[in-house]
Amino acid sequence: QLQLQESGPGLVKPSETLSLTCTASGGSISNRHYFWGWIRQPPGKGLEWLGSIYYDGATYYNASLNSRVTISVDTSKNQFSLKLTSVTAADTAVYYCARQGQTVGRMSWFDPWGQGALVTVSS
Amino acid sequence: QSALTQPASVSGSPGQSITISCTGTSSDVGSYDLVSWYQHHPGKAPKLMIYEVTKLSSGVSNRFSGSKSGITASLTISGLQAEDEADYYCCSYAGSSTLVFGGGTKLTVL
Numbered sequence: 176q177l178q179l180q181e182s183g184p185g186l187v188k189p190s191e192t193l194s195l196t197c198t199a200s201g202g203s204i205s206n207r208h209y210f211w212g213w214i215r216q217p218p219g220k221g222l223e224w225l226g227s228i229y230y231d232g233a234t235y236y237n238a239s240l241n242s243r244v245t246i247s248v249d250t251s252k253n254q255f256s257l258k259l260t261s262v263t264a265a266d267t268a269v270y271y272c273a274r275q276g277q278t279v280g281r282m283s284w285f286d287p288w289g290q291g292a293l294v295t296v297s298s
Numbered sequence: 299q300s301a302l303t304q305p306a307s308v309s310g311s312p313g314q315s316i317t318i319s320c321t322g323t324s325s326d327v328g329s330y331d332l333v334s335w336y337q338h339h340p341g342k343a344p345k346l347m348i349y350e351v352t353k354l355s356s357g358v359s360n361r362f363s364g365s366k367s368g369i370t371a372s373l374t375i376s377g378l379q380a381e382d383e384a385d386y387y388c389c390s391y392a393g394s395s396t397l398v399f400g401g402g403t404k405l406t407v408l
Contacts, residue, residue: 212397214399221301221387221399221400221401221402222336222338222344222387222389222399222402223399224389224396224397224398224399227395227397235395235396237396238299238396239299271343271344276349278332278350281330281332281391281395282391282395282397283332283334283349283350283391284334284346284349284350284355284389285334285336285344285346285389286345286346286349286355287343287346288343288344288345289343290342290343291343
């Protein structure tokens with residue numbers, strides 16, 4: 176059964192780059208039936224889709240993040256990663272990674288999700 | 299794109315049925331049958347409940363069901379149980395390889 180685990184620094188300084196990695200076990204990132212996504216939840220707020228990646232490296236991003244997001248994949252390590260540049264306190268959130276299904280080539284549901292990683296932006 | 303609109307909170311007594319709405323636009327919910335619903339207990343990973351508007355995720359109780367009419371999708375929970383108390387989020391494909399979530403609904407079981 177596929178499991179996902181986020182890892183990375185829990186504290187990032189303002190204006191610096193947030194970096195997180197999602198490691199998959201029990202399944203392959205190279206499975207062409209799925210996309211792989213990042214979602215976040217700021218304290219007291221709802222979920223926000225950040226972006227997704229296909230095993231071949233094709234990426235899709237939430238335009239509201241103004242090109243600050245980069246997602247990459249390392250199939251040799253069965254991992255995919257998130258980088259968010261120029262962070263501010265507003266980027267403080269729990270960050271989740273998840274496998275994404277697709278229907279007729281369009282991104283669809285998220286399942287399963289990782290447990291989430293709290294990242295705080297503070298000096 | 300703007301977040302899908304969900305009621306901030308709903309409540310119901312054990313055994314009752316409740317419905318959570320998720321209103322989008324003709325560019326997302328209204329155009330694609332790619333709405334999914336998630337149950338989120340604080341501190342835990344969100345759980346997929348419904349996908350592609352009406353399909354029940356594996357292992358999820360058939361007390362949960364989904365539907366859509368126009369630009370509004372709905373999640374119905376019948377036979378409400380205490381364990382159903384959680385936050386619920388809808389999500390829709392929004393075209394051009396993008397996705398949008400709803401603002402979330404807190405379900406209270408009285």
